[in-house]
Amino acid sequence: MKPLNELSTRDQILQMMKTSGPLSAKDITDRLQITEMAVRRHLGTMERDGLIESKMIRQTLGRPTAVYGLTELAQSLFPKNYHTLTLDLLGELAEDAGEDTVNRLFERRRDKLKHQYEAELKDRPFPDKVRRLAEIQNDNGYMTELESSGENEFILKEHNCPISQIADRYNHACECELNLFESLLDAHVERTECLAQNGRRCLYIIRKEK
Template structure:
């Protein structure tokens, strides 16, 4: 079996576990029309990647058997459309209370994030603060790369924006992120490209004050 077929079979296993909640090896083998040994080989790979987990279940008769299910990590592989709900709720709020109230929500979120991450910046040089910010943003799914240019500035690139659908409609979200960066880094920060405005990435130029 080639690697493309392997990948396809593992996707089928993940889909089955998503729809069935949990299954045994024999149940999966029967459903897929392959041997139990082949199923175990795929399960070993999925378990190694922390996408599935198993528990030993005792049966009324016979030996205990392993029951496999998805981990929380695997659940993220399936489509999510939370932004539709978020946009609907923000739209309702804006209609009821006005755009200023929505902007106020983004401001409060910004302040909470600054409060949450501020202590991680204490006592660090700017380069260390930039590295810390990259780690924070990466943990939130922003796919960050950063480097120092020939003039001593830092170029901070975000290749993904988890809130891009919201930011496309509510520009204040982007303004809050820029301001958050300035406060966390205690530096001058300029955005030169933005995903929410048609860019291929978000790029920030960071200068020491």
């Protein structure tokens, strides 16, 4: 995920909404450190272009506030590697050979990725392994964000899923990703939020095995 200061103002706003969810004009103003008038001008243009939509939310005190979130059109601007054809072919395979065969395909993909990355990660200290895995996922379009939450404990957030439509239909793809992380990092990995299960992102708690 590119740093915000490397993006245009419009793309900064889109990325903030992708990673944080709906935001008010004041939220965006505070983060970008530009005038509220400039922010509202951008929001007006983006709403007219069909990239964002607004809704009113009630607050404990004061008047309702407008917040802005991404439309489906805007979601399509973020990296997606899937095609409808892939789902069609997997559906045909499941119908002909059974869903276990489709699951084995995901497992073979997991094993291939493990073979591809394990030599690079093998001899690194644990924190470096986690950081490098986050970089790999980011390069593959997952829009990652990594936080340290304690000694040898990390939170990995994936704000985008390039295979989201496939994972929505075949949950085994998500399980294979979890298994891949555990194998590459030699760590306990827990997924607490998942895009394929109506989460806002995929969130992993990663702890080094004792």
